[in-house]
Amino acid sequence: MQLIEITEKRTKKLFHKVPHLIYKDDPNWACPLEGMVESIFEPQKNPSFKRGEAIRWVLLGADGNPVGRIAAFYNLDKAKIFEQPTGGCGFFECVDNQEAANMLFDAARDWLKSKGMEAMDGPVNFGENYMNWGLLADGYIPQGFGMPYNPPYYVQLFENYGFQVYFKQFSYHLDTTLPELPDRFWKVAEWVAKKPQFSFKHFSWKEKEKFIDDFAYIYDSAWRFHEHFKPIDKDDLKDFIYTAKSLIEEEFIWFAYHEGEPIAVFVMMPDFNQILAKLNGRITMWNLPKVMWLKWRKTMTRTRSLIIGIVPRYQRSGIEAAMFWHLRPVMYRKPWFTEMELSWAGDFNPKIVALYESVGGKRMKTHYTMRYLFDRNKPFTRAPIISPEQAKKS
Template sequence: MQLIEVKDKNTQKLFHKVPHLIYKDDKNWAAPLQGMVEGIFDPKKNKTFRNGKAIRWVLLDENGELLGRIAAFINFNLAKTYEQPTGGCGFFECINNQDAANMLFNAAAEWNKQNGMEAMDGPINFGENYVNWGLLVKGFMPQGYGMPYNPEYYEQLFRNFGFEIYFEQYSYHLDYTKPFPERFWKIAEWVAKKPQYNFKHFDYSQTEEFVKDFCTVYDAAWSFHEHYKPLDPDDIYDFINESKAILDPKMIWFAYHEDRPIALFVMIPDINQILLKLNGKLNLLGILKFLYYKNTKTINRTRILIMGIDPKYQRSGIESGIFWQQEQIMKQKSHRHYTELEFSWAGDFNPKVIAIYEATGAKRAKTHYTMRYLFDRSKKVKKAPVIN
């Protein structure tokens, strides 16, 4: 077997070809857009490179046939917030062969070691955790946009190499054609109409104001997390600019208490339902197809990317109030074609978020694992601590 570093257009093509070989007969898999994947490994587009580095490889057999691929990376802003310096690996795809998988995992581990790491997490993203994060182990069905999909045998490849579960990630599905629990709506309507609370959905004409509010809520909601780092407003501007084709301003909500931002809610249409038809390419024909399917309401699912609440208001029912506001939008003719909502994802370390999702009547549909590999094989992985 031959491991080749990806560093030119030819090896980039091989990198993108691997998943098409793995999933050629799998109707659940939606090919990610190649340009978006390449953007993750482009220092000009991915700000994680400001204090991070990445590398990737493809694996071929003796006849030059593709066997797999992997990327390794380190976000130095996060690496040393763990008990041991921890890097990562991701974008793993491989045939069902442990020797091939081990060769890929070993390459990622050795590179992380050489860069001062003592462990690596995988499969994860080189950037934010709401996309490309986790190993699917339960719920082998079409995934929401940004949620990883993989063959069932991947879990064994990871475990056999020595990866252990660092935390579990749960995705919940809500059938929009069925009513929410009555008690939930009573609380939601009561909160939504309290005069001290105000709710606004996103408006592009007020982007600067909403970005400030987003950062305020994010910093309040996640500052108690052990791996918290302040949010860079430029990251939000980049997300908005790069996602205009899929964002629906009426699915992004902010809650205020006497004009102070206290909660946020970001939901997006599940464009995987369109990507299933594009085969990972957004050329001229792909763009025309995308616009056609988007305008013909092919998408009937949405995915909640993020929901954050200032801890001071986490027992106020404010999240119910946001859902009540969103429900009024979903009743409008322009949004009635949405019949399913995915909440993804909630970590097993965050029981408060899990409780919120379950209170809506949503059912747990999928489980992903974030796994950790310690380079000192005499040590055991400690699971991520529960947030109190």
């Protein structure tokens, strides 16, 4: 077998060919847009390159056909928040062959070592964690937009190499066609929503800069107490918003304020995977009419929540229920959306797990974020659980 670094058009084509070989008979897979994947590896489009680097390889079998691929990357700002500098590997695809997988993991490990890293997480994204993050370990059903999908045997490939679970990520599904949440929930939600000190606004492109600032403020406030906190990069956020502009529905993104100060955010998007499954990885001038027709035909019947963030001192105020109260009439106007995916909740954050379960979500999928320590004699430590006491410190 032969490893080839991705450097030009021909090798990029090989990189994108691998998943088509892996999932050719899997109806649950939706091919990500090649352009969106490529943008992750373009310094002019991905702000993570400001303090980092990335590299990709494809693995060819004895017959010259691709059998696997992987990317490795690091961001110095994020790498150094851990006890050992930690990079990442991702966009991993491979046939069911441990030798092939090991060659790919070795390439990522050795490159990261040469850059001063002492561990690697995988499979993860070269950017924020609400996209392309985690190894599917349970719930082999169609995934929400941006949520990774892989064959079951991938877990064994990672574990056999020596990766261990750093934390688990749970996704919950809410069937919006079932009887609604209890009246008590909506009474509390309305009561909080109408308190004069609180106000609520949905995202608007006309005020996008203000909402980006508000999102960053809420995100940083909500996660500042975490042991490995790293402020969000606004450029990363802007890049995602503009990349996904055609998918964003303004009334699916809600902000809450206390006397004008941003305190909570809920971000949801239509599940574009339901269209991507029919496009084979590309939007071209030839299939763009098909995309528009599929949107018009209401092909997207699911939504995916990317994030819910609440400043800790308001987490017991009912503010999340109030945001759902404002979202409720929006969903009434769009009855073709019959399912909501709430993803993802880390097992290190029991508050978010409890929130998703309290609104009626059913746990449907589990992803793993896995870590490999380069020093094989070093004790492995799992991600710490966030306690209520930690959250109150914020």
